[in-house]
Amino acid sequence: GAVVSQHPSWVICKSGTSVKIECRSLDFQATTMFWYRQFPKQSLMLMATSNEGSKATYEQGVEKDKFLINHASLTLSTLTVTSAHPEDSSFYICSASDGDTEAFFGQGTRLTVV
Amino acid sequence: DAKTTQPPSMDCAEGRAANLPCNHSTISGNEYVYWYRQIHSQGPQYIIHGLKNNETNEMASLIITEDRKSSTLILPHATLRDTAVYYCIVASGGSNYKLTFGKGTLLTVNP
Numbered sequence: 001g002a003v004v005s006q007h008p009s010w011v012i013c014k015s016g017t018s019v020k021i022e023c024r025s026l027d028f029q030a031t032t033m034f035w036y037r038q039f040p041k042q043s044l045m046l047m048a049t050s051n052e053g054s055k056a057t058y059e060q061g062v063e064k065d066k067f068l069i070n071h072a073s074l075t076l077s078t079l080t081v082t083s084a085h086p087e088d089s090s091f092y093i094c095s096a097s098d099g100d101t102e103a104f105f106g107q108g109t110r111l112t113v114v
Numbered sequence: 115d116a117k118t119t120q121p122p123s124m125d126c127a128e129g130r131a132a133n134l135p136c137n138h139s140t141i142s143g144n145e146y147v148y149w150y151r152q153i154h155s156q157g158p159q160y161i162i163h164g165l166k167n168n169e170t171n172e173m174a175s176l177i178i179t180e181d182r183k184s185s186t187l188i189l190p191h192a193t194l195r196d197t198a199v200y201y202c203i204v205a206s207g208g209s210n211y212k213l214t215f216g217k218g219t220l221l222t223v224n225p
Binding site: 032034043044045093095099100103105106107 | 211212218
């Protein structure tokens with residue numbers, strides 16, 4: 001299957017700082033990328049959908065000013081958690097699709113805010 | 115809300131076939147059935163998907179009932195590495211493609 005790479009795999013940051021997570025499609029052009037987060041023992045929750053070159057569409061209850069998503073190219077999307085707080089600690093996962101086939105997921109980023 | 119219903123957990127003996135059921139009684143005509151799995155602390159892995167015909171690939175087989183209201187994922191010879199949470203998801207293709215995850219089935223393969 002296609003390869004989607006997330007970076008970093010894990011990050012620890014201080015409360016109040018911002019953290020950027022990158023998601024890259026390595027061998028295909030991702031017209032759409034999705035961002036999820038997953039709390040322990042829970043399922044994945046879709047946060048937002050982004051299409052290359054346009055603003056992301058956020059799911060209900062997700063603060064767009066806190067979770068900044070940029071999808072500037074067909075192979076890269078970034079999620080920035082601004083002014084992170086301990087309750088933002090979670091497993092963040094991206095997925096990418098070329099619009100015609102199934103979506104492929106990155107390996108996830110474990111964010112811990114201290 | 116998830117549009118699928120799966121048993122929360124199942125057990126399977128190593129080397130035997132694992133049959134994971136999924137109900138999706140409200141599936142629309144243009145929605146596909148997708149199966150993904152998630153091994154602990156990793157991103158989900160695509161397994162297979164189908165519209166109305168049965169599908170088979172190197173990982174699994176997908177059997178969809180004629181009325182499309184349910185399906186079964188079959189892992190023909192389960193190994194310990196197949197222990198994971200398996201998610202059955204219905205979603206439209208193309209520009210409306212969006213995967214919404216339910217709680218899935220925790221499959222435990224026992225030696």
